[in-house]
Amino acid sequence: MNKQNTSPYYQGDLIFIFLAFFAISVISIYAAGQFAQYGTDAWSRQVIYYLIGAICIVAINYLDLEQLEKLSIYIFLGGILLLIILKLSPEQIGGKDFAPIKNGAKSWFILPGIGTLQPSEFMKIGLIMMLASVIGKSTPRGKRTLEDDIILLLKIAGVAAVPVGLIFLQDAGTAAVCMFIVVVMVFLSGINWKLISLIGSVVVLLVASVLAVIILFPDFAKTIGIQQYQINRITAWIPDNSANSEQTKLQDATSSDKFQVDRAIMAIGAGQIFGNGIKDLKVYVPEAQTDMIFSIIGEAFGFIGCAFVVIMYFFLIYRLVVLIDRIHPYSRFASFFCVGYTALIVIHTFQNIGMNIGVMPVTGIPLLFISFGGSSVLSVLIGFGIAYNASVQLTKYQSYLFK
Structure with missing residues (x-):
């Protein structure tokens, strides 16, 4: 037997990325532990x-890719079930927190002896898997009619509606992440660009309208279901909002978000080029180990450390984009899963780093692979495992092809 057939198909670059993020995460959280x-x-x-x-x-x-695709429906439905249970669960059971409301959001279970469990984090992976299966089973691009595109679009909307709606009731920031993933997967699914443009224009108009209502008419925004903490985050992001009649009233409420961003920017600036080291942090930043972990990296390791982190994300995204193209002829499910997973990495990285440097509003979105949190880490590593599996299968396919 050929020796190559029995050797494992290691993906050295992906293993390096995994180990690099592991080291960055642990060291950064250790540094932030002094607070x-x-x-x-x-x-x-x-x-x-x-x-x-x-x-x-x-x-x-x-598992092989076909088995993972078959599991997608069960993972998807399991995620929806957890979201429904979370929505219906009491805040306390037996006098102890079970599904508490924190920062205006009811997003976690507190499990004794285990810790917190955030269903929406796992739902992101379930949603990507289910959408990848639906799109992968559709008629390939170039062979679809306009009617086929409309049917596919309706299927995608049907899959996304329930989980995104349930997540929105708990956390608008996470719901926005899910919507971004859906939009990217629709855009790359091969649906007619005119149809996408029409829907995209409607979505942009709706988002702009919601933001305008929040900024100009915050009282009315609350009557249509937008929470006060969500209004605070948007108004805190806007440096000058003289048109807002509620500015004075909200100044104290938004000060916590402004303080958080100001401290994060101060911490990053304090690190200068090479940083102050992991044991000599001087700037206190709220949520330093979770949402604002990038500011800790900035102060501890300076511009060099921040640049390395950004380069690692670019490396991962580049690797995934190459995999999307090369695995597509062998497994459309794997290709579209990597599309959704890449979108997840991109939006989390852009939003989290953006809010750490003050160019994006505070949303509570973690820096994937690095921020402290069991649900976030496990969900993103499950997605990483599927992408790694796809890369291994691609290596095998190409190896067999050239024999």
Whole structure:
């Protein structure tokens, strides 16, 4: 037997990316631990989350892409079930927190002995898998009629409507991430560009209208279901809003978000070129180990550290984009999953780093792979495992092809 057939198809670049993000995450969380916001041992818990995630990656690679596609419906429905249970659950059970409301959002289960579980994080992966399956099973691009495009679009809308709606009731920021993923997958699904342009124009108009209502008529915005904390985050992002009659009233409410952003910018600036080191952080930043972890990297490792992190994300995104193109002839499911997963990485990275440097509003979106949090780490590593599986399968296909 050919020796190459029995050798494992390691993806060295993806393994390097995994190890690099693991090291960055643990070291950054350790550095932020001096503020004791999530305890001084948060870094050790992050190590455990990564180890569990690594086990998930290995387990996923025992399945082939066809099996993963068949599992997508069950993962998707399981995610919806968890979201419904979260919505209906009481805030406390037996006098202890179970599904508490934090920062205006009811997004977590608190499980004794385990910690927090955020269903929306896992729902993102379930949604990407289900959409990849639906798009992958459709008629290929170039062979579809306008009627086929409309039917595919309706299927995508039907899949996305329930989970996005349930997530919106809990956390508008996460719902916006899901919508971005859906839009990117629709755009790259091969649907007629005129149809996409029409729908895109409607979506942009709706988003602009909602933002205008929040900025100009905050009282009315609350009557249509927009929460006060969501209004605060938008108004805190706008440096000068003289047209807002509620500016004075909201100044104190928005000060916490402004303070958070101001401190993050101050921390990044304090790091200068080479940083102050992980044991000599001087700028206190709220949510330093989660939402604002990039500011910790900036102060501890300076411009050099921030640049390295950004380069690592570009490396991962580039690797995924290449995989999208090359795996497509062999598995449309894997190709479209990587489309959605890439969109997830892009929006989280852009939004999180953007809010750390003050160019995007605070939304509570973590920096994937790096921010502290079991649900965030496990969900993104499950997605990473599927992408890794696709890369391994591509290597095998190409190896067989040239024999």
